[in-house]
Amino acid sequence: MSDLVESVEQPDNISTLPQWHVFMRPLLEVLSDGNSWSKKDLEQATLDKAGVTSEQRNELLPSGQYRAINRIGWATSHLFQAQALEKPMRAVRRITSTGQNLLEEYPAGFGKSALEEIPAFLAYIPSRGPLSNGALASGSESPDMDEDPMELIEAGIAAFESEAASELIRKLREKHPDFFEQAVVDVLNKMGYGGTEERGRRLGGSGDGGVDGVIDQDALGLNRIYVQAKRYGEGNSVQRPEIQGFVGALAGKGAAQGVFVTTGLFSKGAREYVGQIPSRVVLIDGPRLAELMIRYRVGVQIKRTYEVVEVDEDYFE
CATH class of the missing domain: 3.40.1350.10 (Trna Endonuclease; Chain: A, domain 1)
Incomplete structure (x- = not known):
């Protein structure tokens, strides 16, 4: 029993974690020693640097992922697109001169708007149809990227x-x-x-x-x-x-x-x-x-199914 x-008795908790973009500066601060960091060690060091509590680290998304690790993942992805960090080998991260410049220019932290000032970041965004890179970067055709994209999807499902x-x-x-x-x-x-x-x-x-x-x-x-x-x-x-x-x-x-x-x-x-x-x-x-x-799918049916893709690192190895 x-x-x-x-x-049947699971309380709903409201997350107190910072949004994903808040993790970008702590992540670069960890990498600022110039060393190559493993993905796992970098995640934990970033959580320490950002002052994330043990309770916050144990928060789970409906999909079962750790919320904090998921947000660090999106911060890492955006910094990579801006060429603020590089991946010299699989599951290894290292800061670049662009990342060092971001630390110097934004001592109090920065968001996605700072990345949009970097040409490499704008060039990374693929265009579709008549839309230009600039149109996508302006946010006119994209969601509020202050939110974690995966959490936006799950929030839509929750609605x-x-x-x-x-x-x-x-x-x-x-x-x-x-x-x-x-x-x-x-x-x-x-x-x-x-x-x-x-x-x-x-x-x-x-x-x-x-x-x-x-x-x-x-x-x-x-x-x-x-x-x-x-x-x-x-x-x-x-x-x-x-x-x-x-x-x-x-x-x-x-x-x-x-x-x-x-x-x-x-x-x-x-x-x-x-x-x-x-x-x-x-x-x-x-x-x-x-x-x-x-x-448990009683009295309801699946209306539509979407698939979220990511790059298969094994293929490129």
């Missing part, structure tokens, strides 16, 4: 998912309670509870004993998770008495673990009660349910 708790989440909850509230109960069971099955055979089923009916579904974790049904699913309207919260009733139903079935799911929210009293009882009860509110449906 602890796996279920971890998979689509946010819209889909709202629509999912709206539709679940409109459907018959039986449909909602089955949808909840489907989500838990997709999450892996019930094994590859998806041994989850909706109970329903007047004889359900206070539960709406059950997930058999093993083929013989010796280990079960009971489910309560309640459709609530916007702004409505499940209160402590409903949770107490569910816990009582679990006790009546000789169970000590369950999942209570709602399209609404849970009151403070309900959450505090769950934290005080010996039974293991996981609470999934509407926003979290929608997030799980999107993650």
Whole structure:
């Protein structure tokens, strides 16, 4: 059951990391000793130079990449385009005279606009169709490059998912309670509870004993998770008495673990009660349910797929 708790209770954190361009000066400062640095050592030294905390270093993007390393990667890429650093061999970096000049000219740090003053950087940007290099460099056809391009992509995906989440909850509230109960069971099955055979089923009916579904974790049904699913309207919260009733139903079935799911929210009293009882009860509110449906592709479909490419260094070796 602890796996279920971890998979449905993940707080959202707001990043406090500097934007990618802030890492350009610390990176060049590390390289200013004139030595050749390995990619890995340079990343860690740059993080130290920029004063990035251990908590910030452990921030992950939705793709699983470390956010700080990803931003250093974009800083490195832009400095390479401006010929402020060079790569004498694979995974090795070294500063150039252009990089030294940037350190001297911008002692307080610099952004992409400083690179746009370097002819090599403008010449590096490929043109497409009638657009000139200057038009691309001006930013008229490109996104705000103060943001990490990869994070801009993921932010766009997040915006689509946010819209889909709202629509999912709206539709679940409109459907018959039986449909909602089955949808909840489907989500838990997709999450892996019930094994590859998806041994989850909706109970329903007047004889359900206070539960709406059950997930058999093993083929013989010796280990079960009971489910309560309640459709609530916007702004409505499940209160402590409903949770107490569910816990009582679990006790009546000789169970000590369950999942209570709602399209609404849970009151403070309900959450505090769950934290005080010996039974293991996981609470999934509407926003979290929608997030799980999107993650495990229940009630949603892939609209379009994009591929992001990078140079294959092995090919050129």
